[in-house]
Amino acid sequence: MLRRALLAAAASGQIREFVTTTPATRAVVDRYVAGESIGDAVRVARSLREGGLLVSLDYLGEDTTDSLQASAVATQYLQLLGKLAAEGLTEDGAVEVSVKPTAVGLLLGSGDAGVVTELGERTAAEHIERIAIAARDAGTTVTLDAEDHRTTVAVLRIAATLRSGFPWLGSVVQAGLRRTEADVRELAAPDVRVRLCKGAYAEPVSEAFTARHDVDKSFARCLRILLAGPGYPMIATHDPRLIAITRSLGLGRPPESFEYQMLYGVRPEEQRRLAGTGARVRVYLPYGDDWYGYLVRRLAERPANLAFFLRSLSSSS
Numbered sequence: 001m002l003r004r005a006l007l008a009a010a011a012s013g014q015i016r017e018f019v020t021t022t023p024a025t026r027a028v029v030d031r032y033v034a035g036e037s038i039g040d041a042v043r044v045a046r047s048l049r050e051g052g053l054l055v056s057l058d059y060l061g062e063d064t065t066d067s068l069q070a071s072a073v074a075t076q077y078l079q080l081l082g083k084l085a086a087e088g089l090t091e092d093g094a095v096e097v098s099v100k101p102t103a104v105g106l107l108l109g110s111g112d113a114g115v116v117t118e119l120g121e122r123t124a125a126e127h128i129e130r131i132a133i134a135a136r137d138a139g140t141t142v143t144l145d146a147e148d149h150r151t152t153v154a155v156l157r158i159a160a161t162l163r164s165g166f167p168w169l170g171s172v173v174q175a176g177l178r179r180t181e182a183d184v185r186e187l188a189a190p191d192v193r194v195r196l197c198k199g200a201y202a203e204p205v206s207e208a209f210t211a212r213h214d215v216d217k218s219f220a221r222c223l224r225i226l227l228a229g230p231g232y233p234m235i236a237t238h239d240p241r242l243i244a245i246t247r248s249l250g251l252g253r254p255p256e257s258f259e260y261q262m263l264y265g266v267r268p269e270e271q272r273r274l275a276g277t278g279a280r281v282r283v284y285l286p287y288g289d290d291w292y293g294y295l296v297r298r299l300a301e302r303p304a305n306l307a308f309f310l311r312s313l314s315s316s317s
């Protein structure tokens with residue numbers, strides 16, 4: 001309930017203005033975000049690599065409704081990939097990129113209903129292809145983040161189409177959505193890269209499970225399908241029980257045939273512990289100045305984070 005209320009309240013322009021202009025917010029942002037520039041992204045990615053972790057870099061931004069902005073986001077990814085390759089960080093996909101389809105134009109022409117139009121899908125697909133070509137040239141991979149359920153069909157379709165030219169283009173599925181178990185059965189195919197997460201968006205009950213334990217049960221079912229299949233599962237969670245299930249189901253597979261994924265700033269000791277056992281562990285590392293939506297989802301995930309944030313605000317005022 002709190003999570004849904006927070007995600008809904010965060011859409012208010014006044015709250016956004018307050019949070020983004022309050023200096024105390026910075027400390028909380030810094031916990032989850034590498035910094036604003038490509039230089040910051042490369043510096044933090046290098047230090048994570050030195051600690052034995054893999055990285056997926058995300059250039060922050062979403063819900064772009066301007067075609068020039070969509071193009072600028074794609075160009076930013078090309079520059080980032082060029083820099084990562086020049087620094088030797090992309091070898092064998094050690095540092096890859098994650099892309100939010102709405103940041104590269106998926107919602108162009110959508111209006112308030114947020115329904116994906118033909119123009120939006122075509123624009124996003126073109127930009128994602130540009131990014132995929134740059135990633136291939138750099139020797140690394142791309143994963144398409146999952147956003148709210150209104151984008152799911154279009155994004156899975158873009159990934160399925162582009163995968164014929166870029167077989168390593170990864171998809172993300174959200175265990176919270178009722179449709180996901182069926183999607184996972186289709187995606188558990190040879191070499192297909194699939195990230196499984198719980199889902200960070202407020203969704204209607206017609207589309208999504210609302211009780212936490214139903215989301216967790218769906219996650220466990222999807223996990224079993226992916227880890228029994230011939231693809232490359234990427235298990236994105238900080239949940240100790242789901243990590244333990246992954247570990248035990250993963251014992252039947254070579255350690256290089258799947259990976260754990262966690263967010264930068266969340267359970268960093270657990271990231272290092274798992275990597276120390278010989279598992280592949282990838283850290284999702286956002287950078288850029290458009291961090292508002294990302295920060296709100298992180299605060300909504302955990303009441304303790306929100307309490308910490310509110311304490312920071314009150315102690316600074």
Ligand code: FDA
Nearest residue numbers: 145146172197198199200236237238239261262263284298
């Ligand atoms: P859960 O929220 O139950 O948390 C389990 C435990 O983890 C908590 O008890 C706490 O200890 C710790 N924890 C979790 N979140 C925390 C936080 N923010 N701060 C501090 N501690 C925290 N979602 C989506 O909709 N589309 C996407 O593309 C992605 N991509 C993605 C990539 C990666 C690598 C990860 C790890 C996650 C995503 N997500 C996502 C987000 C995901 O859907 C989910 O919202 C969060 O991972 C939180 O869910 P957990 O599985 O960690 O469980």
